[in-house]
Amino acid sequence: xxxxxxxxxxxxxxxxxxxxxxxxxxxxxxxxxxxxxxxxxxxxxxxxxxxxxxxxxxxxxxxxxxxxxxxxxxxxxxxxxxxxxxxxxxxxxxxxxxxxxxxxxxxxxxxxxxxxxxxxxxxxxxxxxxxxxxxxxxxxxxxxxxxxxxxxxxxxxxxxxxxxxxxxxxxxxxxxxxxxxxxxxxxxxxxxxxxxxxxxxxxxxxxxxxxxxxxxxxxxxxxxxxxxxxxxxxxxxxxxxxxxxxxxxxxxxxxxxxxxxxxxxxxxxxxxxxxxxxxxxxxxxxxxxxxxxxxxxxxxxxxxxxxxxx
Amino acid sequence: xxxxxxxxxxxxxxxxxxxxxxxxxxxxxxxxxxxxxxxxxxxxxxxxxxxxxxxxxxxxxxxxxxxxxxxxxxxxxxxxxxxxxxxxxxxxxxxxxxxxxxxxxxxxxxxxxxxxxxxxxxxxxxxxxxxxxxxxxxxxxxxxxxxxxxxxxxxxxxxxxxxxxxxxxxxxxxxxxxxxxxxxxxxxxxxxxxxxxxxxxxxxxxxxxxxxxxxxxxxxxxxxxxxxxxxxxxxxxxxxxxxxxxxxxxxxxxxxxxxxxxxxxxxxxxxxxxxxxxxxxxxxxxx
Numbered sequence: 001x002x003x004x005x006x007x008x009x010x011x012x013x014x015x016x017x018x019x020x021x022x023x024x025x026x027x028x029x030x031x032x033x034x035x036x037x038x039x040x041x042x043x044x045x046x047x048x049x050x051x052x053x054x055x056x057x058x059x060x061x062x063x064x065x066x067x068x069x070x071x072x073x074x075x076x077x078x079x080x081x082x083x084x085x086x087x088x089x090x091x092x093x094x095x096x097x098x099x100x101x102x103x104x105x106x107x108x109x110x111x112x113x114x115x116x117x118x119x120x121x122x123x124x125x126x127x128x129x130x131x132x133x134x135x136x137x138x139x140x141x142x143x144x145x146x147x148x149x150x151x152x153x154x155x156x157x158x159x160x161x162x163x164x165x166x167x168x169x170x171x172x173x174x175x176x177x178x179x180x181x182x183x184x185x186x187x188x189x190x191x192x193x194x195x196x197x198x199x200x201x202x203x204x205x206x207x208x209x210x211x212x213x214x215x216x217x218x219x220x221x222x223x224x225x226x227x228x229x230x231x232x233x234x235x236x237x238x239x240x241x242x243x244x245x246x247x248x249x250x251x252x253x254x255x256x257x258x259x260x261x262x263x264x265x266x267x268x269x270x271x272x273x274x275x276x277x278x279x280x281x282x283x284x285x286x287x288x289x290x291x292x293x294x295x296x297x298x299x300x301x302x303x304x305x306x307x308x309x310x
Numbered sequence: 311x312x313x314x315x316x317x318x319x320x321x322x323x324x325x326x327x328x329x330x331x332x333x334x335x336x337x338x339x340x341x342x343x344x345x346x347x348x349x350x351x352x353x354x355x356x357x358x359x360x361x362x363x364x365x366x367x368x369x370x371x372x373x374x375x376x377x378x379x380x381x382x383x384x385x386x387x388x389x390x391x392x393x394x395x396x397x398x399x400x401x402x403x404x405x406x407x408x409x410x411x412x413x414x415x416x417x418x419x420x421x422x423x424x425x426x427x428x429x430x431x432x433x434x435x436x437x438x439x440x441x442x443x444x445x446x447x448x449x450x451x452x453x454x455x456x457x458x459x460x461x462x463x464x465x466x467x468x469x470x471x472x473x474x475x476x477x478x479x480x481x482x483x484x485x486x487x488x489x490x491x492x493x494x495x496x497x498x499x500x501x502x503x504x505x506x507x508x509x510x511x512x513x514x515x516x517x518x519x520x521x522x523x524x525x526x527x528x529x530x531x532x533x534x535x536x537x538x539x540x541x542x543x544x545x546x547x548x549x550x551x552x553x554x555x556x557x558x559x560x561x562x563x564x565x566x567x568x569x570x571x572x573x574x575x576x577x578x579x580x581x582x583x584x585x586x587x588x589x590x591x592x593x594x595x596x597x
């Protein structure tokens with residue numbers, strides 16, 4: 001074995017169909033240790049299905065999902081290698097938080113001390129004896145996270161972990177994920193919250209309709225597809241729009257008044273307006289948010305798919 | 311204590327001291343350890359929800375209460391019975407009259423042991439912790455079967471003990487040393503244990519608590535009505551093989567169509583078929 005950093009999660013040509021629906025469509029990607037990898041896609045993109053396939057909960061129709069080079073089902077005491085937070089509701093509501101963690105721990109030969117340690121870590125010690133059915137979504141997320149961390153795993157896989165968390169909880173989760181990655185662990189986090197991923201993820205895997213759209217660093221993803229525009233308000237929007245279009249800029253009228261211009265920067269637009277005696281009231285460069293980029297990329301993808309089926 | 315083996319070498323390894331147990335990739339040495347772990351985990355699950363205690367204690371209590379009430383009725387009505395009725399009277403059947411409810415209670419215990427996991431989605435946590443699903447099903451069967459057998463025996467012996475002083479008023483009481491009595495009581499406990507295992511199998515097959523309980527009620531209450539409506543001779547041919555009737559033939563002192571031994575085997579076949587089908591499906595289906 002070499003001492004180099006290896007691929008911890010490997011998805012190869014993974015395909016899963018449910019009846020006529022293709023949930024995951026020949027998907028391939030790798031997840032590496034030491035960084036937070038964001039797993040993005042709109043609802044129904046196949047994120048949760050992919051995670052279930054990685055964990056061996058669902059069987060793929062084609063391809064393979066490997067964890068540390070082997071199928072999940074072959075792992076002995078898997079919680080020592082992989083910690084997963086699937087859905088926060090995957091807990092029996094009639095059982096206390098302590099007993100939930102206790103059975104999970106016991107199933108993988110993990111001791112009681114570790115259960116108490118994890119309850120402390122996620123801040124549930126005070127309600128450890130309470131039945132999980134009465135927990136808020138945020139508390140259930142913390143309980144699920146505690147279960148995922150029980151075995152001190154090298155790989156963490158979390159499906160929408162910030163769902164239901166308050167702003168303080170979101171910040172806590174973000175810092176926790178970053179620190180786990182900094183310890184050299186492999187962290188795969190799915191989310192539909194682009195803004196959250198922009199703050200948390202180092203690397204992004206974006207899927208739409210079960211297919212890979214992008215596999216790149218978070219910064220590159222924005223840069224690659226960024227199409228920031230310039231908002232202009234002027235005394236004569238119609239005249240300015242005509243002038244801008246002549247110079248091959250793309251102009252869209254904003255619903256609230258003003259023009260959204262792409263293809264020319266602020267300086268060029270300002271100079272043009274002055275040259276034609278048009279007074280400028282506002283000239284603002286707008287960055288594309290990760291959401292915008294995401295919508296654009298997945299939107300294109302969906303259009304492409306629609307045309308393809310025609 | 312072996313150290314935890316990492317999946318692969320890592321460039322950066324900064325780990326907090328873990329109090330985790332031993333884990334090896336091959337797992338050869340710890341195979342028994344793992345089996346014990348899964349059993350222990352299933353036992354924690356079973357004992358940490360209130361539904362277990364409700365089901366078990368209410369069922370056992372009703373078994374004893376019905377035995378006492380039936381004994382009082384028998385004693386009160388004894389003078390009105392015809393000589394032939396008296397000749398055919400089986401005191402053990404009267405003592406265990408509550409078993410028509412006991413079997414449902416323990417069947418529900420079996421259903422809940424797995425049905426609640428599907429209802430709450432916890433089954434995915436279970437199969438993530440223990441990907442070898444047959445091991446999970448086997449552990450559940452052992453834990454549920456053992457609990458049902460122990461509590462079933464307690465309920466049955468309690469019912470027997472509670473009824474005897476009342477039955478004695480008409481000299482209808484039995485002694486533990488009477489022929490067939492220990493066998494009858496042992497078989498009654500075995501019967502509710504087998505129904506609990508059948509319930510577990512049904513729960514794993516159907517994966518819905520309500521649907522599984524409905525099927526269980528169908529087996530216990532509806533099937534006898536349907537069979538009784540069949541044209542002769544099919545009604546009497548099939549009747550001995552119905553779940554509640556198998557129980558009666560297992561613990562009755564008067565011989566039924568099937569001997570207690572054969573009835574026990576057929577009853578075990580119910581559990582075996584249900585669990586066998588569950589084993590095939592649980593390994594194949596997506597969780």
